[in-house]
Amino acid sequence: MRPIILLIVTLGLFVHPAFGQDTTKVSTIEKVRALDNDVQELKDYVKSQKTLSEGTAKKIYEKNYNRLISTAELLRELNSTIAFIEKDKSQASVDNAIRQANNPSSDILGFKLTDVITTSLDETIKEKNIVAEKSSTVKSIVGNLIHGFGPIFPPLQFVSSIVSGISSFTDKDISIAPSLTSNIDGKIKYIKDMKFSAKTSTLDTAFIGSFTRKLAPYIGFYVELNQINTSFEDDLAKFSFLNSDITSKAAQLSIEFEQGTSVELHPDSSITNQVNKLTSFNTSGTTNFNHSDFNRKSEMSYVNENLESLYEFVKYFNEYARQYIYLVNRNIDNNKTQLKNAKKLPKAVTKTIDDLLTKIEKEQVGTEQNPGFITKYNKNISSITNKIKELRK
Numbered sequence: 001m002r003p004i005i006l007l008i009v010t011l012g013l014f015v016h017p018a019f020g021q022d023t024t025k026v027s028t029i030e031k032v033r034a035l036d037n038d039v040q041e042l043k044d045y046v047k048s049q050k051t052l053s054e055g056t057a058k059k060i061y062e063k064n065y066n067r068l069i070s071t072a073e074l075l076r077e078l079n080s081t082i083a084f085i086e087k088d089k090s091q092a093s094v095d096n097a098i099r100q101a102n103n104p105s106s107d108i109l110g111f112k113l114t115d116v117i118t119t120s121l122d123e124t125i126k127e128k129n130i131v132a133e134k135s136s137t138v139k140s141i142v143g144n145l146i147h148g149f150g151p152i153f154p155p156l157q158f159v160s161s162i163v164s165g166i167s168s169f170t171d172k173d174i175s176i177a178p179s180l181t182s183n184i185d186g187k188i189k190y191i192k193d194m195k196f197s198a199k200t201s202t203l204d205t206a207f208i209g210s211f212t213r214k215l216a217p218y219i220g221f222y223v224e225l226n227q228i229n230t231s232f233e234d235d236l237a238k239f240s241f242l243n244s245d246i247t248s249k250a251a252q253l254s255i256e257f258e259q260g261t262s263v264e265l266h267p268d269s270s271i272t273n274q275v276n277k278l279t280s281f282n283t284s285g286t287t288n289f290n291h292s293d294f295n296r297k298s299e300m301s302y303v304n305e306n307l308e309s310l311y312e313f314v315k316y317f318n319e320y321a322r323q324y325i326y327l328v329n330r331n332i333d334n335n336k337t338q339l340k341n342a343k344k345l346p347k348a349v350t351k352t353i354d355d356l357l358t359k360i361e362k363e364q365v366g367t368e369q370n371p372g373f374i375t376k377y378n379k380n381i382s383s384i385t386n387k388i389k390e391l392r393k
Contacts, residue, residue, distance in 0.1 A: 028329075028374065031381045032322055038388040039311075039318050045392045046307045057291035064300045065279050067391060071303045071310065072263050072271045074387035078317055079250050079265070081380040085324050086247060088373055089236065098335045098360065101342070102225055104158045105150045108356060109342050110349020113218060114150045117142065117162055119347075120214040128207050141165050155222040159215060167208055217345050225338050232331040239327060243320050253313055260302040314388065325377060336360060 055063075100106050104113035121142055125135045145165050149158055212219075254265050263274045276282060279294055294300055303310075339357055343350050366372030371379075 028325065028378055031378050031385070032325070034385050035318055035321075035381055035388075038385050039315055041392065042311050042314060042388055046311045057295060060295050061279075061284065061291040061300075064295060064303070065275065065281060065284075066393060067303045068261065068263070068279075068300065069271055069275050070387055070390040070393075072257065072261070072265060072275070074310075074314075074384065074391060075250075075254050075257055076265045076267065076271070077380065077383050077387055078314070079254060080267070081321065081384065082247055082250050082317070084376060084380060085321065088328070089240070089324070098332075098339070098356075099229065101339065101356075102154060102222065102229065104153065104155045108352070109339075109345070110352035111345075111347035113155050113158070113222075114146050116218060116347050117146065117159070117215065120211060121166075123214065124207060124211040127210060130207070138166060154226070156219070156226060159219060159222075163208065163212060166211065221338070221342060221345060224341070225335070228331070228334045228338060232327070232334075235327050235331075239323055243323075246316065246320055249313060249316070253309070256306075257302070260306070261299045263299075314384075317384075321377075321381065328373070332360065332364065 100108045104117075106112065121139065125138070130138070142162060142165065145158075145162055149161055153161065258264055262278065263271060265271075278299055280289070283289055284291070284294075336357060339353055342348050342353055362372065364372045364374045366375050
């Protein structure tokens with residue numbers, strides 16, 4: 001899998017120091033680097049543990065005991081973090097908040113694109129001195145399009161439909177008059193005695209040009225916003241495809257561990273209590289305790305025999321977690337920049353946009369009572385790093 005340079009969005013939210021240590025850009029970068037280092041050290045460690053460690057039976061027992069607990073806790077933490085990332089990927093709550101701006105009927109930026117179109121049309125009609133009858137028909141066309149497509153069409157497609165509707169406007173004036181061959185008394189007795197004439201008028205290019213120029217800033221904004229989110233969707237689809245098996249691989253590794261050690265990894269189960277019971281740890285300090293017997297048990301040696309498989313999965317997880325945080329934070333960063341650009345739009349309301357930006361930051365960081373994605377991610381990575389360190393002890 002191609003390595004990706006980490007780019008983390010700065011979350012400029014002032015928080016309590018004790019809480020803030022897991023919410024900053026620097027914290028995320030440090031935690032990802034720490035996991036990189038620990039994965040490499042785990043690789044070296046695995047190579048050195050092809051056989052049981054040398055030492056007394058008691059020393060080997062203690063190492064096996066600690067290794068069994070730390071491996072179980074590491075597997076449980078890996079499964080939990082993968083489930084957390086996959087849930088965030090499917091929900092994308094912050095992304096949904098941003099996407100509300102990509103709707104012509106939304107007022108999330110302090111204005112509705114539908115209202116901007118109506119106002120721009122009125123201004124153009126007044127500037128070009130369009131007669132009342134013709135302007136009434138044009139307004140009716142646009143009004144019907146707004147009513148029918150405003151709630152369902154994305155902004156760019158919606159604007160295109162509006163401009164097409166105005167461009168195709170045709171006004172026909174049909175008049176009926178006696179023909180030159182009418183009867184001498186001037187009375188029309190037959191259809192052939194009638195003359196039909198039709199005058200056709202359209203809105204000229206100057207009108208269309210003036211109207212579209214008023215919408216140009218909004219069109220440019222939505223083009224960029226659409227490109228940002230389309231790019232994210234494409235990247236996320238590739239990410240999902242390349243990592244489609246990570247959940248099943250983690251589950252399989254856990255099942256094999258449970259079968260090989262009889263230690264359950266269910267979140268409600270106490271790993272320490274299970275290992276204590278399995279190894280008779282409470283009596284391991286007595287003089288007549290036979291450490292060698294326990295060292296020969298398959299449950300005790302399982303971890304040593306499967307360290308390499310564990311390392312390979314941790315390495316896979318590291319790339320998976322690294323790429324996801326990069327994709328998500330890059331997308332949020334791009335969208336936040338674009339939302340700041342929205343303040344330059346003629347009808348935008350700065351306070352409304354600032355409130356949206358604050359909402360996005362809060363959802364990403366959260367609070368101590370309700371931590372957001374970035375905070376949970378950092379804590380999960382820290383926990384995995386700590387479990388790897390414990391495994392190597």
